[in-house]
Every structure is written in structure tokens, then in C-alpha cells.
Amino acid sequence: MSIVIYQSKINQIGEFAPEALTDGMLILFKEGAPSDLADYCFVHSHGDLKQDIQVGQKFQLGNHVYNITSVGDVANNNFRELGHITLKFDGNHKAELPGTVHLEGQMPNQLCVGDEVKILSD
Known part of the structure; x- marks a missing residue:
């Protein structure tokens, strides 16, 4: 169970x-992102990250669940402090940029206000 x-x-x-x-x-x-950045972001109520994001965990966006295939060097720190990460849906096993988390699975067509964001560990 996750x-x-x-x-x-x-x-x-x-x-x-x-x-x-x-x-x-x-x-x-x-929430509270600078307005020039917020225009490009999905802004979320930031919760407590109980452990580091790691390869092999699952990332859930609304009803879609993705396998985490790589995590950039500063992604955990950025996410804890700013609630900020970039998710790429390409399944790369090496992070392209330090603040990027790569996911395996079909990218969602859209997300809606109220959709949940979860990270699951086994």
C-alpha cells in the first residue's frame, strides 16, 4: 500500500x-508566487513534503498517476521552500535541469482548479 x-x-x-x-x-x-511567474504556473496550496521525492515513487495529478524516473539536484529543496518544480512527461532517467522531476506516463490534457497533487511512496 502506498x-x-x-x-x-x-x-x-x-x-x-x-x-x-x-x-x-x-x-x-x-500560493503567493510572484505574479509574472504565476502566469506560467499551476498554483497550489502547499503541503508538507514528508520525505524527499525519489525515483520509483508516484506523482498523482488529479486522476492521473505517473512513475517518477529522475529528480533534479535542487528539486526537493525548491519544492520544500517554494512549492516549485517543473514536471516533464518524457520518462528521462537523467534530470535535464536541477529543478526538474521527470515522469513516465501520458501527460494530462488539462488540470482543473481543485485537482489534487499527491506524491506516493511504497
């Missing part, structure tokens, strides 16, 4: 955030 190590909800969708989905990425930032 343990929920992180949980929050999407509260706001920036004007340009859905466009990033068409580029295969999704940017999360906690």
Missing part, C-alpha cells in the same frame, strides 16, 4: 500554464 508523502490542491491556473502542457511540461508553484 503512503502519501505529499498532498495539496491546485487553487489557480496561470494564464499561460496550459500552454506549457503542450510543450510536455507542467510548472507547480505554491
